[in-house]
Amino acid sequence: MKAIVNTARGAAAENLHLLDIERPEPAPGEVRVAIRASGVNPSDCKLRSGAQGPMVADQVVVHNDGAGVVDAVGAGVDAARVGQPVWLYNVNRSPDGVGQGVRGTAAEYVCVRAALAAELPDGIDFDLGACLGVPAMTAHRALFWAGSLRDKTVLVSGGAGAVGHAAVQMAAAAGARVIATVSSDEKARIAAEAGAEIVLNYRQGDLADQIVAALGAKSIDHLVDVDLAAHIDMLPRIMCSGGTVGAYATASNLTPAMPFYPLAMSNIAIQPVFVYSLSQAQKDVAISDINDFLRVGKLKPRVAARFALSDAVQAHEAIEGNSLIGNAILEI
Incomplete structure (x- = not known):
């Protein structure tokens, strides 16, 4: 062969x-x-x-x-x-x-x-x-590790990338209000078509300022993050008390420093996601949900x-x- x-x-x-x-x-x-x-x-x-x-x-x-x-x-x-x-x-x-x-x-x-x-x-x-394998299963774990997203505000960084695009679609299908960040007009269109209600271009000014202007301070319930190092310092400002983060990459700095006390004061929980070593039970849940989203046309x-x-x-x-x-x- x-x-x-x-x-x-x-x-x-x-x-x-x-x-x-x-x-x-x-x-x-x-x-x-x-x-x-x-x-x-x-x-x-x-x-x-x-x-x-x-x-x-x-x-x-x-x-x-x-x-x-x-x-x-x-x-x-x-x-x-x-x-x-x-x-x-x-x-x-x-x-x-x-x-x-x-x-x-x-x-x-x-x-x-x-x-x-x-x-x-x-x-x-x-x-x-x-x-589906790497992108959709990564997006699923980064989204749902902390539970249901219904009626929550979810921020997806890199909302037009393979993982981010899947995350936007699944979050919207799960009943969340979805905000996405992108780096171009074309990517903004793709993220919006996937289900993002608000799309922000992180190259057009300070991202935290943009989020606060659009939604208010401490407005994000959950973040799916493609670059934790780039965003970790703004989390205490944008995340609500008890907010959760699913971070699947940190390309700009492989060993990001953590503002521990500001994060702790808002009880913000960060879950690193490495899709390959998830437990079989976690993989089985992801497969079931992904297939359900596919069947009803909510994931493409x-x-x-x-x-x-x-x-x-x-x-x-x-x-x-x-x-x-x-x-x-x-x-x-």
């Missing part, structure tokens, strides 16, 4: 290769999926580049997310699953989710533990299914670019060049 294999850390053009490798057979407890689309996430690019550690094997098939059809099952798996459309997550991770694995969805076939193949609801195409990932499997290098370069607003996939 054909697959995109990473052979060393570094640039995509030098270290991603389209190879013919042996088609895998499912072990006990596994399903084999004929892949139709493979999601390409920023985290996949960071792994390949070396930003998150050395190679775990001489050859690694890349990508965590994907969608396709179960075509074989291992011992102990219900044979009725053969023919089932599924979406995949955490494929390119170690069993505990903390490290990288050697399997990936950038291939014609992949074998995964049965739990990593979630049913794809009727009417949802494979392209959209390939965009934005596919910004489609590439052929042979064009995986270009897909990685497009993500690293920040030229896409939304998700990238490889069609297989």
Whole structure:
């Protein structure tokens, strides 16, 4: 079968290769999926580049997310699953989710533990299914870790990015009033169409001032944050007492300082989110909710670019060049 294999850390053009490798057979407890689309996430690019550690094997098939059809099952798996459309997550991770694995969805076939193949609801195409794993599951955990959002005011930073876009849609579907931040007019339009009532351009003046002007001080019940370091100092000003934060990245400073007492005085709770190492119970809740949102049309990932499997290098370069607003996939 054909697959995109990473052979060393570094640039995509030098270290991603389209190879013919042996088609895998499912072990006990596994399903084999004929892949139709493979999601390409920023985290996949960071792994390949070396930003998150050395190679775990001489050859690694890349990508965590994907969608396709179960075509074989291992011992102990219900044979009725053969023919089932599924979406995949955490494929390119170690069993505990903390490290990288050697399997990936950038291939014609992949074998995964049965739990990593979630049913794809009727009417949802494979392209959209390939965009659910990292972005939608991250957004779900960052949104709902502290409970219901009904009638709450939710701020989503980076509301047009893959995670932020999913978070805006799910928060609105859950009955929240959604505020989003963006960096351009085009991204503002995308966030508004996703369900954001108010969209603020953080490049057009101090963001905390903009939030207070639009909503008042201490007006945000919950924040889904793409850059905790950039926003942590303003939390005591914008968050209500008992407010909650789901932070899934902190790119501007990997070790942000915390204004402990101002946060403590308002009992603001911050939950870091690393989607790969969530408990299976947390993943199961996310899968169920995501599929419910899909079924009723409340969640629709934005596919910004489609590439052929042979064009995986270009897909990685497009993500690293920040030229896409939304998700990238490889069609297989």
